[in-house]
Amino acid sequence: MTASAAGGSPATATYDRIGIGYRRGRQPDPRLAALIRDALAGARTVVNVGAGAGSYEPMDAEVTAVDPSQVMLDQHPGSRKVLAGSEELPFEDGAFDAAMAVMTVHHWPDLHRGLSELRRVARRQVVFTWDPTHLRELWLLEEYLPEIRRLEHARFTPLSEVVEALDAHTVLTFAIPHDFTDGFQIAYWRRPERYLAPAVRRASSTFAQLPPSVVEPAIERLRADLESGAWQRRHADLFGQDAVDYGYRLLVAGEPQHGTDRAAVPASGAPDTPGATAPVSSS
Numbered sequence: 195m196t197a198s199a200a201g202g203s204p205a206t207a208t209y210d211r212i213g214i215g216y217r218r219g220r221q222p223d224p225r226l227a228a229l230i231r232d233a234l235a236g237a238r239t240v241v242n243v244g245a246g247a248g249s250y251e252p253m254d255a256e257v258t259a260v261d262p263s264q265v266m267l268d269q270h271p272g273s274r275k276v277l278a279g280s281e282e283l284p285f286e287d288g289a290f291d292a293a294m295a296v297m298t299v300h301h302w303p304d305l306h307r308g309l310s311e312l313r314r315v316a317r318r319q320v321v322f323t324w325d326p327t328h329l330r331e332l333w334l335l336e337e338y339l340p341e342i343r344r345l346e347h348a349r350f351t352p353l354s355e356v357v358e359a360l361d362a363h364t365v366l367t368f369a370i371p372h373d374f375t376d377g378f379q380i381a382y383w384r385r386p387e388r389y390l391a392p393a394v395r396r397a398s399s400t401f402a403q404l405p406p407s408v409v410e411p412a413i414e415r416l417r418a419d420l421e422s423g424a425w426q427r428r429h430a431d432l433f434g435q436d437a438v439d440y441g442y443r444l445l446v447a448g449e450p451q452h453g454t455d456r457a458a459v460p461a462s463g464a465p466d467t468p469g470a471t472a473p474v475s476s477s
């Protein structure tokens with residue numbers, strides 16, 4: 195493994211703390227994997243920035259994993275691993291066909307610098323993130339943990355700003371399926387009992403950053419509402435939905451895919467079907 199000077203940002207410290215056992219709670223979701231694979235199609239060399247344990251990396255490319263957390267890199271199964279932060283990628287200009295960054299840009303201490311590094315080292319950029327300006331919110335924030343809203347809005351940047359900084363030409367909606375397998379905070383919108391499990395909460399950096407004195411009383415209220423049936427009565431409508439658009443987006447910038455059928459990236463779809471994608475406005 196190549197080691198370079200990795201930044202000691204708060205996010206790095208978080209992942210050095212919560213990253214142990216990350217792979218157990220964060221199983222890549224096959225529908226999101228397909229979307230990312232299509233966006234990376236044709237790339238033979240890929241740098242995965244904020245790679246973590248390597249979720250969503252293409253099988254048919256030579257992948258270099260970059261992460262400032264040693265705990266995360268230790269769980270990465272690949273052979274090309276570099277300890278570094280997005281703010282200074284230790285690669286030459288244009289070193290890769292594509293750069294990918296999945297659920298990581300909100301951790302970067304300097305988002306604009308990190309995105310410009312992605313553009314410098316690769317000819318195509320694929321970024322998966324969440325838009326804090328999206329209106330539909332998870333019930334967990336509205337009814338139990340408004341503290342999450344403050345935390346998420348402080349660390350995620352409005353999508354329009356990310357689109358502009360990246361000069362993204364494509365923005366795809368990823369509606370979260372009801373049985374989404376990757377345990378980030380939104381995953382259990384239709385399986386509320388899962389939030390009661392400490393192991394599930396430990397897999398999410400959002401929960402990890404809130405003190406137990408905030409999280410535990412809220413979880414106890416959720417437990418009581420589930421036992422009394424109050425939650426089920428309030429959210430009966432959710433059981434009729436297979437996927438919900440909560441503001442997750444895949445951005446593609448730079449060179450288009452080569453040597454593949456571009457239509458492999460769905461150009462349209464109903465947002466309320468599992469994993470459905472559709473072009474959306476970036477504004």
Ligand SMILES: C[S@@+](CC[C@H](N)C(=O)[O-])C[C@H]1O[C@@H](n2cnc3c(N)ncnc32)[C@H](O)[C@@H]1O
Nearest residue numbers: 205209244245246249263266279280296298301
């Ligand atoms: C939610 S995990 C996502 C990991 C992986 N991309 C995935 O989809 O499973 C966020 C990752 O961002 C990494 N990270 C934190 N600060 C970073 C920085 N400044 N530059 C690059 N990655 C960073 C963390 O160490 C962690 O591995």
